[in-house]
Amino acid sequence: MTDNTPHPEDLSTGASPLKINPLLLKKRNARETRFRLYGLTAVLTAVLVLCLLLTSIISKGYTAFxxxxxxxxxxxxxxxxxxxxxxxxxxxxxxxxxxxxxxxxxxxxxxxxxxxxxxxxxxxxxxxxxxxxxxxxxxxxxxxxxxxxxxxxxxxxxxxxxxxxxxxxxxxxxxxxxxxxxxxxxxxxxxxxxxxxxNMDFFTNGDSREPEEAGILGAVIGSLYTLAITLALCFPIGVLTAIYLEEFAPTNRWTDIIEVNINNLAAVPSIVFGLLGLAIFLNFFGLPRSAPLVGGMVLALMTLPTIIIASRAALKAVPPSIREAALGIGASRMQTVFHHVLPLAMPGILTGTILGMAQALGETAPLLMIGMVAFIADIPGSMGDAATVLPVQIFLWADSPERGFVEKTSAAIMVLLAFLVVMNAIAVILRKRFERRW
Structure with a gap:
């Protein structure tokens, strides 16, 4: 039996085989090799800079413990x-x-x-x-x-x-x-x-003018109160907004304007949200200054675009066949979204929410505008009490002249980085464990 499969060299136009220039092939391979080296060099440089940064922080801050x-x-x-x-x-x-x-x-x-x-x-x-x-x-x-x-x-x-x-x-x-x-x-x-x-007092005391007495408990409690308000506001509003825009909103000029504004708000400098909180929440509504309540509302405004964009991406990733199957067995549009689409998109939504909260945890500029930069020695007992947050506490200690505050600043940065690492690790675990590949 005769094999009529054409040889790869005969796949060119005409009867003559395809000729490959060895010099061009050598140049192409060299370019690919250089590109891989550039990428590897970039990664190694980033890792080296990160290691230097962590080494500098740890070497200055471990003695604070x-x-x-x-x-x-x-x-x-x-x-x-x-x-x-x-x-x-x-x-x-x-x-x-x-x-x-x-x-x-x-x-x-x-x-x-x-x-x-x-x-x-x-x-x-x-x-x-x-x-x-x-x-x-x-x-x-x-x-x-x-x-x-x-x-x-x-x-x-x-x-x-x-x-x-x-x-x-x-x-x-x-x-x-x-x-x-x-x-x-x-x-x-x-x-x-x-x-x-x-140094247990570092974890159990509030701020102090004396370095040996200063601790981070007040800032940690303030951060937890602020993040609780932020999560309570931005998660339901962000998810419901994403559901409406992705599943129910008609495609017209108004929804296009809304989408463009949401994408633009995600790129607005954070201090602008602080100015908005100062003008609306403090000056207009008269809410207490330096309170986690106001800080959480400001950070919720800043985090909302991130959660909306992440939630829409998670909803869009659910295959249309899920919606079609639910509608085909008689489910309403609302039942289809909340009983089938939303549960499947929830891992991606939670991942985006945690990353948005991690970003809010590290913010300082918007909170400075609403007065959370004040010296607060007492531990806040409620969301309406005057408080500060961990990034602002680091900012205050970094500006202090005493030598003891240098190590306290680095130690507080280590604690903040630990919180951020834990939050990002939770996001990765949720994505790996619950995410489905279609």
């Missing part, structure tokens, strides 16, 4: 702490422990009489070191009337010194810690009275 403490022998006089002898926690908590702590320091280093030297001696401890003594007494009231060794928090400068950020080789005039203070610290270090603990 550790705090220096000094062991002090404090004489817990009954007359000072509990003169009435009630032994009630309310009375113990109301006592003044600062004087006891200062007396313990003077006993440790006798002969210090000058006002300046006393101020330097007291300054090696944190401004809230007396609360460490109070907490120790409240945890064990039996300490009252005894001399107890209590770990109290060191000041920001002392903490920076033991973390290696302040060098004693620098001339004294250019150093925050003077020679006499170094001699006291050397004494504590020789007696093994310098210890380091995990």
């Amino acid at each position: 550790e705090q220096t403490y000094i062991l002090i022998d404090v004489r817990l006089n009954t007359q000072t702490i509990d003169p009435k002898g009630t032994n009630r926690l309310e009375d113990l908590a109301a006592a003044s422990y600062k004087g006891l702590l200062r007396d313990a320091l003077r006993e440790q280093f006798p002969g210090i009489d000058g006002r300046r030297e006393k101020r330097q001696l007291y300054g090696i401890l944190g401004t809230a070191a007396d609360y460490d003594v109070r907490d120790a007494v409240l945890d064990n009231p039996k300490l009252v009337g005894t001399t107890a060794t209590i770990a109290v928090k060191a000041s920001d400068d002392v903490d920076s010194y033991f973390k290696g950020y302040i060098s004693r080789d620098v001339p004294e005039d250019n150093r925050k810690i003077k020679d006499v203070e170094l001699s006291w610290l050397d004494t504590f270090e020789t007696d093994d009275r310098i210890i380091k603990k995990f």
Whole structure:
């Protein structure tokens, strides 16, 4: 049997076989090789820059998760702490422990009489070191009337010194810690009275003027309140808008105008939404300034276009056969959309929503316009209380001159990046687990 299949070389016009120029083929392969190298170089460059950025942040911020403490022998006089002898926690908590702590320091280093030297001696401890003594007494009231060794928090400068950020080789005039203070610290270090603990206060305290007392809890709570308002507003409105535009809206000039405006709003600078919130929510409606309620409404306006576009893409990805099958068995248009199309599109909608919320979590500019840049020391108790968010807290700390806020800024960035990574990981998991390929 004769094989009539033409040879690849005979597939050209005419009877003569197709001739390939070896030089052109070599150039084409070289171009493809160069293009692959360009792409690989771009990827490696991006990974290198990302690694440098993360290394810089982590190297500056990991020390914030550790705090220096000094062991002090404090004489817990009954007359000072509990003169009435009630032994009630309310009375113990109301006592003044600062004087006891200062007396313990003077006993440790006798002969210090000058006002300046006393101020330097007291300054090696944190401004809230007396609360460490109070907490120790409240945890064990039996300490009252005894001399107890209590770990109290060191000041920001002392903490920076033991973390290696302040060098004693620098001339004294250019150093925050003077020679006499170094001699006291050397004494504590020789007696093994310098210890380091995990800095739990960084996660349980609100903002503070003192670096050793500053924490991110207030900013984290404010961020959660703000994101809750944002999600509650933009998710139902965004999804319903996408359903209407994709499934029910007629194709005419008005819907075209709406679609163009939605796409344009997705590219509007975020600070414009902050100006809108300032003009409408604060000046016109008179809502509370610096509140997560207003911040969530502003971020909802900013996130809505992203969710609408992602939801429309997810709805459009559902095959028309699903709609036709539902309509063919007698389902109404509403039943078809909400019982069949929407459940199949929900993984893509949730993915777009989470990515939009991650973008809102990292926003600062719109919140600055509505006053969430204020110094807020208290933990917000409701969505109407004054609060700040984590990106704004980072912005405030980055502008502070104290050395301790440098590591606190980097540590807060690490926490924010962890939140963003978790949210993006959830989006990827949802897409991988529930997404269907048609």
